[in-house]
Amino acid sequence: xxxxxxxxxxxxxxxxxxxxxxxxxxxxxxxxxxxxxxxxxxxxxxxxxxxxxxxxxxxxxxxxxxxxxxxxxxxxxxxxxxxxxxxxxxxxxxxxxxxxxxxxxxxxxxxxxxxxxxxxxxxxxxxxxxxxxxxxxxxxxxxxxxxxxxxxxxxxxxxxxxxxxxxxxxxxxxxxxxxxxxxxxxxxxxxxxxxxxxxxxxxxxxxxxxxxxxxxxxxxxxxxxxxxxxxxxxxxxxxxxxxxxxxxxxxxxxxxxxxxxxxxxxxxxxxxxxxxxxxxxxxxxxxxxxxxxxxxxxxxxxxxxxxxxxxxxxxxxxxxxxxxxxxxxxxxxxxxxxxxxxxxxxxxxxxxxxxxxxxxxxxxxxxxxxxxxxxxxxxxxxxxxxxxxxxxxxxxxxxxxxxxxxxxxxxxxxxxxxxxxxxxxxxxxxxxxxxxxxxxxxxxxxxxxxxxxxxxxxxxxxxxxxxxxxxxxxxxxxxxxxxxxxxxxxxxxxxxxxxxxxxxxxxxxxxxxxxxxxxxxxxxxxxxxxxxxxxxxxxxxxxxxxxxxxxxxxxxxxxxxxxxxxxxxxxxxxxxxxxxxxxxxxxxxx
Numbered sequence: 104x105x106x107x108x109x110x111x112x113x114x115x116x117x118x119x120x121x122x123x124x125x126x127x128x129x130x131x132x133x134x135x136x137x138x139x140x141x142x143x144x145x146x147x148x149x150x151x152x153x154x155x156x157x158x159x160x161x162x163x164x165x166x167x168x169x170x171x172x173x174x175x176x177x178x179x180x181x182x183x184x185x186x187x188x189x190x191x192x193x194x195x196x197x198x199x200x201x202x203x204x205x206x207x208x209x210x211x212x213x214x215x216x217x218x219x220x221x222x223x224x225x226x227x228x229x230x231x232x233x234x235x236x237x238x239x240x241x242x243x244x245x246x247x248x249x250x251x252x253x254x255x256x257x258x259x260x261x262x263x264x265x266x267x268x269x270x271x272x273x274x275x276x277x278x279x280x281x282x283x284x285x286x287x288x289x290x291x292x293x294x295x296x297x298x299x300x301x302x303x304x305x306x307x308x309x310x311x312x313x314x315x316x317x318x319x320x321x322x323x324x325x326x327x328x329x330x331x332x333x334x335x336x337x338x339x340x341x342x343x344x345x346x347x348x349x350x351x352x353x354x355x356x357x358x359x360x361x362x363x364x365x366x367x368x369x370x371x372x373x374x375x376x377x378x379x380x381x382x383x384x385x386x387x388x389x390x391x392x393x394x395x396x397x398x399x400x401x402x403x404x405x406x407x408x409x410x411x412x413x414x415x416x417x418x419x420x421x422x423x424x425x426x427x428x429x430x431x432x433x434x435x436x437x438x439x440x441x442x443x444x445x446x447x448x449x450x451x452x453x454x455x456x457x458x459x460x461x462x463x464x465x466x467x468x469x470x471x472x473x474x475x476x477x478x479x480x481x482x483x484x485x486x487x488x489x490x491x492x493x494x495x496x497x498x499x500x501x502x503x504x505x506x507x508x509x510x511x512x513x514x515x516x517x518x519x520x521x522x523x524x525x526x527x528x529x530x531x532x533x534x535x536x537x538x539x540x541x542x543x544x545x546x547x548x549x550x551x552x553x554x555x556x557x558x559x560x561x562x563x564x565x566x567x568x569x570x571x572x573x574x575x576x577x578x579x580x581x582x583x584x585x586x587x588x589x590x591x592x593x594x595x596x597x598x599x600x601x602x603x604x605x606x607x608x609x610x611x612x613x614x615x616x617x618x619x620x621x622x623x624x625x626x627x628x629x630x631x632x633x634x635x636x637x638x639x640x641x642x643x644x645x646x647x648x649x650x651x652x653x654x655x656x657x658x659x660x661x662x663x664x665x666x667x668x669x670x671x672x673x674x675x676x677x678x679x680x681x682x683x684x685x686x687x688x689x690x691x692x693x
Contacts, residue, residue: 116429117422124202124209125245131198132249135191139254142187143403147258148180150399154392161387191250199246203238206424210234216432216516219496232310233423237303241420244413255403262400266393270385276375277368277397281404284365291357295415298350303419305343312339366405368397433498435516443507445472446522446603446634448493453502455488462488464657465502470650472507475635477645479678480654486638487527489654490608493636494525506604524602528609530593532581537566538573540581540592544600556599562591604634642682651675 125132152173159169211234214222222230266274316336376393379385385393448470455463463485470476478486491497493504495511504511511519524544532540541553548556554573557563565588569575581589597605639645646665653661653668653675661672668675 116425117418120425120428121417121421124205125198125249127205128198128201131194135195135198135250136253138187138191138194139250140257142184142191143254143258145180145184145187146402147262147399149177150262150395151392152177152180154388154395157391157395158388161391191254192246195250196242196246199242202245203242206238207234210238210424210427213428213430213432217430218433218498219491221430227314229307229311230427231314232307233420233427236310237420237423241417244417248413248417251406255406259400259403262396266396266400269389269393270376270379273372273375273379273385273390273393277372277393277400279371280364280367281401284361284363287357287361287364291354291361292415294350294353298346298353299416299419302343302346302350303423305339305346309336309339309343312336366401368401369394372397433495433516434512435519436513437515439514439518441509441513443509443522445507447472447507448604448634448636449503449505449508450489450493451503451505453489453492453499453504455492455497455499455501462657463492466657466659468652468659468662470634470636472634473632474649475630475637475647477637477639477648477651478654479639479642479645479651479675481678482640484654485657486654487608490525490606490636490638493604494523494606495519496525522602523604523606524597524600525606526590526593526597526608528590530581530589532577532584532589532592534576534579536571536574536576537569537592540577541596541599544596544598548599553595553599556595557592560591560595560598562588562595565591602633605630605636607635607637607639609638609640642679 156170156173159166210230214230263274266277312335316333372393376385376390380387380390448468450466450468453463453466453468454461466485466489468489478489480486488497492499493511495516498512506514506519506522533543538550538553541557542548544556545552550573554563557566557573566573566575575583577583577589577592581592584592594607637645637648645651649664650662651665651668652659653672655674661668661675663671669679
């Protein structure tokens with residue numbers, strides 16, 4: 104229920120964001136509206152011609168050339184109306200596709216500039232739904248609403264003013280059913296804030312459930328949970344469908360009643376017109392013209408009011424866009440004012456919280472330039488959080504992190520990223536070739552440089568064993584490769600970047616012992632002269648580090664080399680003994 108309530112609140116900046124994106128295509132939209140106005144004028148002109156033809160018939164005119172001439176003009180206006188409409192919609196569609204592309208680019212750019220925690224607050228399925236399906240769903244409405252809504256309203260107003268000049272009382276009488284229909288549509292529209300946001304929530308839940316079901320299909324099959332998981336998906340699908348059905352069912356009467364009343368202008372116009380003709384205040388010719396023009400008013404109005412639901416839908420969808428665009432960016436300057444004097448890393452009294460829960464409690468940590476360092480500690484102690492803060496995936500709110508004496512918050516984000524190569528335990532590969540995935544570390548790298556990095560990281564042989572070698576596509580999220588293969592490619596990518604500071608967060612956790620030995624050997628030569636921070640649960644992989652920092656419950660409780668910590672840190676000694684016992688057990692089993 105809380106989720107629904109939150110989604111029901113439309114961001115007040117929704118339409119301002121739409122105007123900001125559409126403003127860049129203002130010239131195209133103005134041209135589209137101009138063509139649409141001409142098209143509406145062409146569609147209204149026949150009503151005047153028809154009224155003249157009917158008047159002449161009543162008067163007994165039998166001049167066939169007159170009717171032929173007017174008929175040709177009718178045909179010309181009919182063709183012209185559709186030509187202008189086609190040109191208008193073509194221009195508006197081109198502009199709209201550009202606007203949607205700009206919205207998607209802005210959203211993706213925004214996600215890249217947000218702190219990682221802000222991005223991870225919502226499931227990836229929600230972002231995918233907003234950026235792809237939700238933004239795409241406003242294309243038809245936006246492409247048509249600007250030219251057609253504007254032009255049809257203007258056309259109806261012009262005709263209505265002309266009718267008022269002929270006879271105001273009769274003209275106003277024709278609006279009786281319009282008012283009744285408008286009230287009906289108003290009642291229908293008043294429920295929009297209640298129903299439409301619920302459909303948004305249910306659709307997002309369905310989207311997230313579907314992605315979870317597909318991504319977890321291996322686990323579902325392995326543990327025989329297909330019935331439970333599929334049942335969850337079916338429930339989400341049913342609730343999504345029921346939400347739309349209940350909404351439509353609740354509006355059936357008001358929609359049908361409004362659509363019946365709205366175009367029935369003759370119910371008010373005919374009685375008033377007959378009385379006016381009998382009194383002599385309205386001529387028969389003008390009466391016929393008013394009857395015909397009343398249809399000319401209603402046709403564009405019906406088209407225009409047909410977009411009222413879509414306008415509300417756009418507002419809610421753009422509200423989702425605004426919710427993302429209004430999130431607070433990482434606070435970084437556009438240009439650098441200072442450069443690091445070396446590649447040391449200094450954390451001073453760093454506090455960090457995920458929402459309301461504080462994870463780090465005043466971390467003080469010094470990593471000297473050109474040294475190899477390790478963070479060790481129990482799971483959930485805060486090691487990965489420290490690494491991500493150093494890599495500027497988040498910004499600290501209290502305390503500071505400095506690289507070479509410069510606070511990272513005083514560096515442009517792109518500048519800070521140049522100094523750091525980050526390899527996590529959850530390495531993501533794009534659905535590109537292996538060559539292109541490694542080249543992400545250095546976009547301008549040649550093929551030879553990519554291959555050299557792969558050789559140094561011990562993954563050249565397995566790559567060449569694949570059918571297409573370096574041209575092999577990795578699949579979505581690297582799904583065509585094993586976990587160990589993905590890790591080695593990710594390490595090659597980080598090494599190709601050749602950043603002076605390298606962070607490994609359980610970078611060899613998925614590799615087998617033989618591959619790990621190759622990687623450790625390769626890493627030892629590749630990290631020479633760099634500032635290195637390693638996070639590992641296998642303490643034997645970090646025992647030779649220059650400095651090891653023990654993290655427990657968000658605090659650095661001890662620092663030193665391996666020998667010093669065995670003597671002075673009970674927690675490290677306990678962890679080392681546990682590691683040795685497990686290692687001995689593995690050797691006995693083998």
